[in-house]
Amino acid sequence: MNINRQRLLDNLQRYGQIGQAQETGVERIALSEEDKTARDLLKQQMLEAGLVVSIDQIGNMIGIRQGERDVPPVAMGSHLDTVYQGGRYDGALGVLAGLEVIQSLNDQNISTEKPIALINFTNEEGVRFAPDMMGSHVLAHPELLEEILESPAYDNPEHTVGNQLEAIGYKGDMPCGSLKLDSFLELHIEQGPTLELEKTDIGAVEMVQGIYWTRYMIHGQANHAGTTPIRYRKDAGYAASEVMHYIGDYARRADSKVLTTVGTISFEPNAINIVPERAHFTLDLRSVDYEALKQGQTDIDQKINAVVLEAGLSLEREEMVRFAPVHFDPSIVKLVADGAKDLGLSVKQMPSGAGHDAQMVAAVCPAAMIFVPSVAGISHNVKEYTQPDDLENGANVLANAILSRTGRL
Numbered sequence: 520m521n522i523n524r525q526r527l528l529d530n531l532q533r534y535g536q537i538g539q540a541q542e543t544g545v546e547r548i549a550l551s552e553e554d555k556t557a558r559d560l561l562k563q564q565m566l567e568a569g570l571v572v573s574i575d576q577i578g579n580m581i582g583i584r585q586g587e588r589d590v591p592p593v594a595m596g597s598h599l600d601t602v603y604q605g606g607r608y609d610g611a612l613g614v615l616a617g618l619e620v621i622q623s624l625n626d627q628n629i630s631t632e633k634p635i636a637l638i639n640f641t642n643e644e645g646v647r648f649a650p651d652m653m654g655s656h657v658l659a660h661p662e663l664l665e666e667i668l669e670s671p672a673y674d675n676p677e678h679t680v681g682n683q684l685e686a687i688g689y690k691g692d693m694p695c696g697s698l699k700l701d702s703f704l705e706l707h708i709e710q711g712p713t714l715e716l717e718k719t720d721i722g723a724v725e726m727v728q729g730i731y732w733t734r735y736m737i738h739g740q741a742n743h744a745g746t747t748p749i750r751y752r753k754d755a756g757y758a759a760s761e762v763m764h765y766i767g768d769y770a771r772r773a774d775s776k777v778l779t780t781v782g783t784i785s786f787e788p789n790a791i792n793i794v795p796e797r798a799h800f801t802l803d804l805r806s807v808d809y810e811a812l813k814q815g816q817t818d819i820d821q822k823i824n825a826v827v828l829e830a831g832l833s834l835e836r837e838e839m840v841r842f843a844p845v846h847f848d849p850s851i852v853k854l855v856a857d858g859a860k861d862l863g864l865s866v867k868q869m870p871s872g873a874g875h876d877a878q879m880v881a882a883v884c885p886a887a888m889i890f891v892p893s894v895a896g897i898s899h900n901v902k903e904y905t906q907p908d909d910l911e912n913g914a915n916v917l918a919n920a921i922l923s924r925t926g927r928l
């Protein structure tokens with residue numbers, strides 16, 4: 520079956536105007552007014568498409584199209600929230616292509632054996648509330664619900680996930696985890712350059728890299744830059760720079776299997792003529808190889824401990840995120856790859872460098888992802904762009920994978 524290309528493009532355009540940022544971007548932060556507006560529109564469109572709509576306790580929106588049999592639905596979806604000054608496609612494509620699949624099934628009077636679910640997950644991006652991939656995380660781990668509802672906003676500690684869900688009217692009553700799923704598919708933009716550079720239409724995503732985030736604080740002693748001899752200094756800034764260099768080199772070794780990034784650093788007191796008392800920095804460590812990920816964390820921690828010990832400093836360390844690599848279900852990956860080939864598209868089996876809702880859902884049912892090319896590999900940016908042909912291709916691959924999983928009648 521083929522989806523309706525123009526309707527999909529129009530819908531992407533329409534949602535792109537909710538929280539529009541500059542000419543082409545979108546800023547629709549989770550649980551904001553803009554998020555509410557987009558959710559309200561999706562709810563209306565789900566109802567118009569004949570779906571039974573439920574909201575669960577973490578605010579995930581779930582629309583179900585009945586099948587001939589009363590069995591767990593085949594699910595698809597992604598997220599409508601964005602980062603600050605984000606793009607039109609990250610997240611929205613997976614939700615709106617899912618809606619398009621349902622609208623096309625309706626247009627073509629196709630019934631399916633199993634039901635189909637369309638899901639919009641709460642707070643995938645995690646820019647205002649931690650953790651990211653929140654809705655899918657709680658769907659897979661309902662025991663975390665109460666703790667996560669208390670999570671405070673970075674920009675206002677009085678705002679919590681729970682009270683902001685209530686404020687926008689999306690704190691639902693469906694128990695998280697009560698909906699059993701047959702399987703899950705997420706269409707998403709690649710957010711990297713590989714498909715475009717290799718002139719490939721579709722990525723059949725086999726796995727998601729593991730991600731470790733750690734926050735460090737090296738503690739020294741503030742002192743005068745002119746009167747304190749070097750040998751008497753406890754310079755947290757100098758120690759941090761040595762560590763940063765090690766972390767950068769670690770990923771640049773020829774046999775390296777990890778990516779390392781020190782994306783933030785700050786000193787206190789942060790003055791030109793004062794030896795830094797404290798250096799705060801973060802480590803983003805990623806790998807497709809779980810052993811390499813764990814080893815990398817161990818090696819870097821050992822180095823930091825050695826530097827701090829030798830300089831007579833002290834260290835605080837906070838583990839922010841620990842996600843092991845996730846391997847998708849090979850039968851669903853094959854469904855995507857075979858379906859793309861049947862449509863005459865070129866396809867590459869590949870890992871995902873970024874985290875996605877599908878990796879969380881993979882804990883409760885067979886799951887996989889479909890990638891389409893990102894122009895110049897740009898995302899989390901108002902310039903994020905995917906060609907209309909690629910959007911259409913991705914939605915068609917999604918439609919056919921869903922149909923073969925649900926059994927067409």
Ligand SMILES: [Zn+2]
Pocket residue numbers: 598609610643707875
């Ligand atoms: Zn996304």
